Amino acid sequence: MDEVSPFAEVLGQAIYQFTLIKPLLPTYGHLLVSALFPIYIGAHASLSKPSSAAKSPKKSQEDGYESDTEEDESLGDTHKMESLAPSDALMFPLTAGLTLGGLYLVIKYMGADLLNKILGYYFSQMGMLFAIAFLKDCFAVIRSFFFPRKYSGSGRIWKPKPAERVFQGARDDGSSSESLEVRHSPLPGILGAIPLPHTVRAALWTCREVAYWRARLRIHVHRLLHAECWLSVLDLLSVAVALPAIGYFTFVTKPWWLTNFLGFSFCYGTLQFMSPSTFITGSLILGSLFVYDIYFVYFTPLMVTVAKTLDVPIKLLFPRPAGPGEAPDTISLAMLGLGDIIIPGMMVGLALRFDLYLYYKRKGMHKAQAQGNGSDIVKPVYQSAMGGWGERFWTRSVTPSEPELEPPYHDARSFPKPYFTASIVGYVLGMLATLVVMQIFDHPQPALLYLVPGVLLSLWGTALVRKEVHEMWEFSDAEEEDEDSSVTDAETKEPVEAGKQVSLFSRIFSAPKEGSERPPKSDEANDESVDGKSDKKESPEKLELFTISLYHPRKRETSKLKAPTERGQSPEDDENWALVGTAERDAEPPAKRLRRSPRQH
Incomplete structure (x- = not known):
């Protein structure tokens, strides 16, 4: 009998493992897509003006037209991101380890029923805020596909005039739209060519107006409260959906799909307000949590026990086929912790903001050369990089022959993203390695063991290939103060040493210094x-x-806006x-x- 060659033996083993894993391929595909979804949308939602761009001036609205950036200026790019410091690389694993150990002791000696109730109520309250924000942005994306603010067709850019209930076309070259044709359908693109009765068309215009309706809510309680906020139909719709969903999850039952919905909301919100400010800080944080994950998965039963016992939205669940020896109707679920999404996702979001920084830096170099400034730094005007998914789908952009030095930029929302793409590829490879090793050894794996090297090696390797290691090393995502507000900020904020970065945990646990609090006005x-009169009188x-x-x-019409009022206001x-x-x-x-x-x- 002939001996089996090593190649044939390896090939046979691979076929055998593929036969075992084949029923699980839908589950693993579901897991991979669900992990990438909050990372992708959270990274794009965290975009804001980089330090290489100048603040965009407020523009007057054209007569009768909807503003393309109305909501971006009033509602977008306003989130305050918490920048993590290098000291947080030590505090994160310490606090996570202490919390994990405490939960494990409570479960072991007191049971998990009471703990699940307490944590369930807590996460339901916190989940309400995250779920409303997540749903609102989802509804905004859906609205932009059905009722976009502009679309292209027949060689023109069509923009709505809500007062006249028409779309008026302007040529792609920016020529005047006067005496050009109009479209009466509120639907974009090929949908607008569908003949509709007048009643249906009027109803669709009404739906469009309702979808974009916004109002400013002001609540005032004398000496106690004064709050203002924008209120839109999307806010009301988000609350109407989030309230029953949270209530059903808290008081009725906890299905896997509702647990995943809350998990998506937590990931989406967290990636918008918490991020390392530099790649060095991010690498240190991922490295420390890399060691933390290995220790608590391989050498202690803490993480696996807590994750399997707690029935709270700190993980994503995925239905999987019943294992060998189990009844066919057995409900079996695979799980992925939210930390395996948020921790690498922070670096992915930082990589996307670094791509935006490089985009405006290169544009500023072209602008400086065009103005003959030589090596002087010229900051181009920033154009919002958020939203506009429906407009991008319905509008065909033509790449200009020369660099665009002033907004609008045709690729402001689709700028080159080499580092973001590299980090996503590294995350996917790390997740695939996790699933393969888990299948071979039939033991839960610390996902960060494979995700952290995948993301970090892909990012720093891309910088090495592109010869931009120095740019990445020096890049800082910390927010810069505007020059106009520097005087006001100096009066209200404590003096901080130059270059000193306060960690997240220091800001949470440190007490305010004596004399630092100012009495509120x-x-x-x-x-x-406002009126020069005192209420005391x-x-x-x-x-x-x-x-x-x-x-x-x-x-209002532009002419009325420019005309002075009788009182000079x-x-x-x-x-x-x-x-x-x-x-x-x-x-x-x-x-x-x-x-x-x-x-x-």
């Missing part, structure tokens, strides 16, 4: 800055004790505020109720 002082019955007002901004002073609820205001003069407060919260 009273309502009377703020009111004096007014009788108590004329005070604004409690009001809830809702303001819906109305579109700006157009913002003439805003219409609809008084929804109030207490003890009968004797209050009308001018008092319409006064705008400079306080923003």
Whole structure:
């Protein structure tokens, strides 16, 4: 009998393992896509103006047209990201280890029932905020596909005029849209060519107006509270969906798909407000958690026990076929911890923001050369890189022959992303290695053991190949203060040593210094800055004790906006505020109720 060659033996073993893993391929595909989904959307949602770009000036709105950046200016790019310091690389594994050990002891000696209830209520409250934000952005993306702010067709760019309920076309070369044809359908692209009855078309325009409706909500309680926020139909719809979902998860049952929904929400929100400010800090944090994950998975039963016992949204669950020896109707679930998504996802998001930084840096170099400034640094004007998914789908952009030095840039939202792509490839390879090793050894694997080397090697390797290691080493994602606000910030903030970065845990646990707190300005002082009169001189019955007002901004013509008012006030002073609820205001003069407060919260 002939001996089997080594190649044939290896090939036979590979075929055997593939036969075993074949029923699990849908589960592993589901797991991989579910891990990439929050990383991709969270990284893009974390984009903001890089230090290589200049702040975009406010633009006046064209007569009758919707603004392409109206929501981006008022609602987008406003999140405050917590920058992690190198010291957090030590604190993260320590606090995570202590928390994990405490949970394990509680489960071992007191049982998991009470702990699941307490943590369930806590995560339901926190999950409400994250779920509303996640759903709102999802609805905004869906809206942009059905009712985009612009689309291209027949060699023109079509923009809506809501007041006239038409789309008016402008040529791709930017020529005037006067005397050009209009389209009466609110649907974009080929959908707009479908003949619709007038009643249906009017109903669709009404739906479009409702989808973009926004109002500003102001709540004022004398000496206690003054808050303002934008309120839209998407907010109300998100609350209407999130409330029953959270209630069902907390008080009824916890299906795997609802657990994954809350897990997506947590990952999406976390990746937007927490990130390392430099690649060095990120590499240190991933390296420390790399050691932490290996120790608690391989050498202790803590992580596996806690993950399997707690029924809270700290993991993603995936249905899988029943194992050998189990009944066919047995419900079996594979799981992936949220830490295996958030920790590498922070570096992926940082890589995407580094791509945006390089995009504007190169554009600034072209602008400096065009202006003849030589080696001087010229910052190009920033254009929002967030959103616009539907507009990008319906609008065909033509690559210009020369570099664009002023907005709008055709590739502002689709800028080159070599480092983001490399980090995604490294994450996928690390996750595939995790699944293969877990299948071969039939033992839970610490995913960070494979994800951390995959992400870090792909990022630093790409920088080495592109000869941009120095750029990556020196890059900092820390927010820069605007020059206009430097004087105000100097009065309200404590002096901080130059170049000193305070870690996240230091900001959480440190107590404020004596004398650092300033007494808040009273309502009377703020009111004096508006109308020059002190509330102290007014009788108590004329005070604004409690009001809830809702303001819906109305579109005005440009000529009216530019014309001065009789009192010499700006157009913002003439805003219409609809008084929804109030207490003890009968004797209050009308001018008092319409006064705008400079306080923003």
